[in-house]
Amino acid sequence: MRIACPHCGLRDLQEFTYLGDASPSRPDGLAATESAMFDYVYLRENPRGLLEELWFHNAGCRAWLAVCRDTLTHTIQSVVPANKRKKGAAA
Amino acid sequence: MRYSGFSLIAQSLKGHAGWGPAWRDASPKSTYDVVIIGGGGHGLATAYYLASRYGVSNVAVIEKGYIGSGNAGRNTTIIRSNYLLSENIPFFESSMKLWEGLEQELNYNAMVSQRGALLLCHSDAQRDAFARRGNAMRLAGVDAEIMEVEQIRAMLPFLDYENARFPIRGGLMQWRAGTARHDAVVWGYARAADARGVDIVQNCEVTGISVENGRVVGVDTTRGQIKAKKVALAVAGNSSRVAAMAGLRLPIESHVLQAFVSEGLKPLLNCVLTFGAGHLYISQSDKGGLVFGGGIDGYNSYAQRGNLPTIEDVMEAAMGLWPALGRVRVLRHWGGIMDMSMDGSPIIDHTSVQGLYINAGWCYGGFKATPASGMCLAHLVAKDEPHPVAAAYRLDRFATGRLIDERGMGAQPNLH
Ligand SMILES: Cc1cc2nc3c(=O)[nH]c(=O)nc-3n(C[C@H](O)[C@H](O)[C@H](O)COP(=O)(O)OP(=O)(O)OC[C@H]3O[C@@H](n4cnc5c(N)ncnc54)[C@H](O)[C@@H]3O)c2cc1C
Ligand SMILES: [Zn+2]
Numbered sequence: 001m002r003i004a005c006p007h008c009g010l011r012d013l014q015e016f017t018y019l020g021d022a023s024p025s026r027p028d029g030l031a032a033t034e035s036a037m038f039d040y041v042y043l044r045e046n047p048r049g050l051l052e053e054l055w056f057h058n059a060g061c062r063a064w065l066a067v068c069r070d071t072l073t074h075t076i077q078s079v080v081p082a083n084k085r086k087k088g089a090a091a
Numbered sequence: 092m093r094y095s096g097f098s099l100i101a102q103s104l105k106g107h108a109g110w111g112p113a114w115r116d117a118s119p120k121s122t123y124d125v126v127i128i129g130g131g132g133h134g135l136a137t138a139y140y141l142a143s144r145y146g147v148s149n150v151a152v153i154e155k156g157y158i159g160s161g162n163a164g165r166n167t168t169i170i171r172s173n174y175l176l177s178e179n180i181p182f183f184e185s186s187m188k189l190w191e192g193l194e195q196e197l198n199y200n201a202m203v204s205q206r207g208a209l210l211l212c213h214s215d216a217q218r219d220a221f222a223r224r225g226n227a228m229r230l231a232g233v234d235a236e237i238m239e240v241e242q243i244r245a246m247l248p249f250l251d252y253e254n255a256r257f258p259i260r261g262g263l264m265q266w267r268a269g270t271a272r273h274d275a276v277v278w279g280y281a282r283a284a285d286a287r288g289v290d291i292v293q294n295c296e297v298t299g300i301s302v303e304n305g306r307v308v309g310v311d312t313t314r315g316q317i318k319a320k321k322v323a324l325a326v327a328g329n330s331s332r333v334a335a336m337a338g339l340r341l342p343i344e345s346h347v348l349q350a351f352v353s354e355g356l357k358p359l360l361n362c363v364l365t366f367g368a369g370h371l372y373i374s375q376s377d378k379g380g381l382v383f384g385g386g387i388d389g390y391n392s393y394a395q396r397g398n399l400p401t402i403e404d405v406m407e408a409a410m411g412l413w414p415a416l417g418r419v420r421v422l423r424h425w426g427g428i429m430d431m432s433m434d435g436s437p438i439i440d441h442t443s444v445q446g447l448y449i450n451a452g453w454c455y456g457g458f459k460a461t462p463a464s465g466m467c468l469a470h471l472v473a474k475d476e477p478h479p480v481a482a483a484y485r486l487d488r489f490a491t492g493r494l495i496d497e498r499g500m501g502a503q504p505n506l507h
Contacts, residue, residue: 001398014400018390018505020344035490041502042342042433042489046331048393071345072393 001074006081007061015059021045022052022066022085048072054082094198113278114285119292119317123151125472126310126319128297128333130154131163132273132458133450134325135280135291136465137472139197142287144466145473150289151319152281153312155296159277162327162457165427167350167384169363169372170459171208171268172233175224178483178495179436180231185480186463187233187267193462199279201271202377208268208363209238211250211412213257217367221263228265236264247364251414257368269363270374276461300336306445307337323448323472325464328393328428330451337444342433342489343452344504347392348384349401351424353416355379369408380422383409387431387455389505397426429454435507436495439467440477440486448472449486454507 001013021044027036045051048071055065064082069075092098092111102109125141127134130152142148152158170190172183194201212218218237225235243262244252252259281291292314299311300322309318326333331341360375370386385405388397402424409416432438432452437460439450450468453460467481477484483495489502500506 012400013398014403020391020503020505038490043340044331044342044344045340046344046391048329048332048345051391053391069390071391074392074394074398 001076003055003057003065003067003076004079005057005060005063005065006079007063008057011057011060015057017056017058019054019056022054022082023087050077052085094200113282114291117151117290117292119151119153119295119312119314120290121316122318123290124149124319125321125323126150126317127152127323127325128310129161129324129326129329130158130281130291130293131161131325131327132159132276132280132461133327133453133464133468134323135277135284136461137323137325137450137468138289138465139280139284139287140466140469141473142284142289145469147469147473148288150284151317152284152289152291153295153297153310153317154291154293155313157293158281158291159274162427162429163277163461164274165350165425166273166458167372167374167382168270168273168458169208169268169374170203170271171265171363172459173208173210173224173228173235173263173265173268174497175227176495176497177227177231179497180228180233181480182463182467182484183459184231184233185466186460189462189466190271191267193276193279197279197283199275199282201275201279203269203271204377205267205269206362206374207264207266208365209243210263210365211243211367212260212262213368214260218261221261225263234265234267236266238262238264246361249359249415250412254411257411264362270376273458280465297333297336300333300447302337302444302447307447321446321448321472323450323468325450325468327430327451327453327457330430330449334442334449334451337442337447339442339444341451342502343430344391345393345428346387346389346431346505347394347397347426348387348429348455349397349405349424349426350382350384351402351405352376352383352422353381353419354422356381356419364412366408366412369404369411371405371408371412373409373413381416381419387429387505393428395426395428429457431504431507433489433502433504434494434496435498435500437464437484438486439464439471439481439484441471441475442486
C-alpha cells in the first residue's frame, strides 16, 4: 500500500501512522453527555468497503491526511489534507 | 466410529478404505432451538458444549465458507494462560484446563503440546513487570516461573544474549503453555458436535437477522430462512458486520494480522518464544517449520492479506533475537481478520436483542480461548446467565468504565 500525499507525492506506507475512522467527532459543551461521549470514544461503524480515515505523514510533511480507502481491497480513492476534508466523503 | 490404536490397525489392514467422513455436511432445517453463526473454533466448541454439557442438541452451526476457513485455520496455534488481570486469569486458565483433557474428551488428536511458553525480558523494569505478572498468575493457581539468563542460555544457546540494544535479561516461563494443531481442533469439535446431533451447515452465509418485538426469531441465509429461538454470533473478524444486521454497533475494529512459516528444519526450538522488545512470537511445528508472527498491520482491514512494512518489522525482530534465522527461508505467509476490541479483551454476553448472544473481540488471543469460549457461550445461551469465569466479559463494560485493558493502551484498537 502506498499513499499519495498531496504534499509529498506517492509514498510508502511505512512513512505513515494510522489514527483510524475520521467520522467520529468529539461532542462539545452540553452535547457531551455520557452516552454521546461513550459513542464517540468506543463505537465504530467498522465497514467492509469504503472508509474515511485519518493518517499522519510522520516521516514526510508531518501533515494529517484524510484518506478514503476500501478496507476490503486496500485501494485508495482520495487523499486530502485533513483540514480540507468534506464530511461523509465515504458515504 | 471411535478412533483408537485398534481402529487404526484394523483400517490399515483394509488399506484405509473404511474411514467414514468425520461429520455430516448437513443441509439446513427450517427451525432450530439455537443457531450459531460462524463455523470457526468458537462456534463449533459452543455447539459441542451445548449438546454435551447443557442438553441442547437441536443446534445448527452456520458457516459461510468451510469450517475453519477463518482465523481458526490461520493462527499461530499458541495456547497459554499467562495473563495479569484478575478478569482474564480465571477464564484463560479454565481454557488451559480444558485443553489438557480435550483429546480424551473429543476422542480426537488435537496435538496439544505443553512445551512451555517463554516471554523474554530485556530490561530490569520489564523483569519487574514479569515478576508481577508471574506472581498474579501464581496467586490464581497458574504455573509461572522466572527464568534467569543462564537457565535460558542452557536451553536456547542460539539467541543473541548480548544484543547491544535489547540484551536478554531473563524471562517468564509458563511450562503448561504450548501449542495445539489448529485444524484438528476445528475438526475434533465438529466431529464430536455432529455425533451429538448438531447440524454443521457449510457454504451458507448469514445475510440477515430477523427480530420481532425486540426478540430474535431467525436468520436469513444464502440457503434460505432459518427460524431459531436463540442465535449466537461467533464470527471473529466479521462481528461488526453481522451485529449490524440486528442494528447493533460494537466497540470493535477489524484488523489484519499476518503470520509466517519457514521451510522445514531439524528440531531446534523446543518451546514457544516471545521477544519482549518488539512484537514477535515463534515456535516450531511438528513438521519442522518455524511458525511466527508479530503485530497487526495497524489499519482497518477485511482483506485477509497485509503489507510489506509489517513483514519487514517482524523479520527485523526475528533477526534481532536470533541472528541465525537470516539463513532460513520463509515458505508461506498469510493474513487473518481479527476483531480488535477497544480494551483488547473479549466480549461474551447477551445483547439488547432478546435471544441474541455475542462472542467477539478476541484480538490476538482467541485460539487459546477456544474451549473456554465455547463452554462460556454455551452456558450463557442455555442458562441465560454468564458463566462465572466469563462474567467480566460484558458488552456494556465500555459504557460503565469496567474496562479490561491488559496492556493499558486505552481505546485505540490498533495498539492492543
Ligand atoms: C495470523 C493470526 C495468528 C493468530 N495466532 C494466535 C495464537 O497464536 N494464539 C491464539 O490464542 N490466538 C491467535 N489468533 C487469534 C485466533 O485465531 C482467533 O481469535 C480465533 O480463531 C477466533 O475464533 P474462531 O476460531 O471462532 O474464528 P474464525 O475461525 O474466524 O471463525 C469465524 C467464522 O465465521 C464465519 N462467518 C463470518 N461471517 C459470516 C456470516 N455472515 N455467515 C456465516 N458465517 C460467517 C467465517 O467464515 C469464519 O469461519 C491469531 C489470529 C491470526 C489471524
Ligand atoms: Zn506528506
